[in-house]
Amino acid sequence: MKVIDSIFQMQSFAESVRLQGKKISFVPTMGYFHEGHLDLMREARKIGDCLVVSIYVNPTQFGPKEDLSKYPRDFDRDCRMAASVAVDVIFYPSDKDMYPAHYQTYVNVEKVTQNLCGLSRPGHFRGVTTVCNKLFNIVKPHVAVFGRKDFQQFITIKRMVADLNLDLEIIGLATVREADGLAMSSRNVYLKENERSSALNLIKSLKLAQKLYNAGERNSTIIINEVTKLIKSSPYIDIDYIKICDTTTLADLEEITGEAVIALAVKVGTTRLIDNHVFGEKLNA
């Protein structure tokens, strides 16, 4: 496995791989790998002749009061885990190369970023789309694989790629969960022992919502009220949002008619967690 930290070298390498007619698959990450990341890598491994994984904690997607400085990092452990799933290249750029002096260009996806996390994390998606755009231009993948735990991010990236005519395919994989149903996240490491059981209210909520849906309920307010009650039944947990949205536009839905997602964001203690479920899809828990 090769580790490349220079943008120029990564581009030259990617170009030489493409010139050989080989397919590049790509998993962009912020590191501190868990089973969810490895799942993306295994899938990308099957698709590409050359599998590139980037590890970059992107400062432009963190708000000024968010956890950029304490975001968990362990590069050596990440490299061992990546090697175990046969990653070809780790791309590991520095802040000063990604955002040099006089940096001033940003990519904005203007509509699907407005709702949900866009409301509570202003500027977050601008940072995500900008860094992904840069990474796509550097790694030159044919296919990039994302997790759908970050559902809004996945929809936003797909929108950017379509709108800007980036010639690559975006694949979204189902959320990988712990045995108890908690969605895998690098931020789970922040959870204190007594907060963990409250965090499980997220998966319980999604199951409850699907159960109500199965019983024929299509009114969003009724489902959201039931879910809110469930979440509030445990300590340490504050609701940021509980919403039911159209999966294409991410606009709020009063009634579930077409494909809809229930998306949740909560704080458990000081840790912000998100989860979601597309009605009718399999819930891996």
Add this chain to the structure above:
Amino acid sequence: MKVIDSIFQMQSFAESVRLQGKKISFVPTMGYFHEGHLDLMREARKIGDCLVVSIYVNPTQFGPKEDLSKYPRDFDRDCRMAASVAVDVIFYPSDKDMYPAHYQTYVNVEKVTQNLCGLSRPGHFRGVTTVCNKLFNIVKPHVAVFGRKDFQQFITIKRMVADLNLDLEIIGLATVREADGLAMSSRNVYLKENERSSALNLIKSLKLAQKLYNAGERNSTIIINEVTKLIKSSPYIDIDYIKICDTTTLADLEEITGEAVIALAVKVGTTRLIDNHVFGEKLNA
């Protein structure tokens, strides 16, 4: 010469050219060619194995009160002129393919777009960078050639390419002028006969500014005042701006120390014209 109007076909063609190890050179245009465009094409012809020219009057770079609907167009004439300088491909997309329903992604270069035309044409550069980003992703050039008559556009595109790590080279060519010194522009066709001599005040201004510079003048206000007097000496002409700026940041300069540009925008009758000159460079007139 091949005419391609489908984004998908253009991308496939570009990818096949790249896979053969050939170099793609690109001249993005809004059509209605003049000698300035042909000059860019001849230069791009020398650089690339495959020369692509796009013709697309991009609606997102026009303001609501600007001349989008009356912008001059003559596709057949453009094709003949392009063929005469051995263009390989004309890319000629439609609005509905470039900006389909639900389109919502824009590229913003935030600082160098603030001054000069950014002040009088809000949103203009957002449209320019967005369409160029799209065209670069579709045409996949190794090199793109721009004219430096649109100096701020040239600087903005270079900034976008560097910031977003687009793996292509941007080349800027000197302004091509009519025999009397008027900078070539598709919009010159709007000028009425009696406005034409007033329009020549632009090149006279640039020459005067260079003459003052040659005589040792480095104070921007003094140069701008002299140029203003000259321009106002003719009828039909209204000044939008006359500024002296740093060529990298495009910030206003009080004193000319490093590399500086004098940039002008005026209205002659109803026609908006721009011109510029980098102090110390050759003035082709």
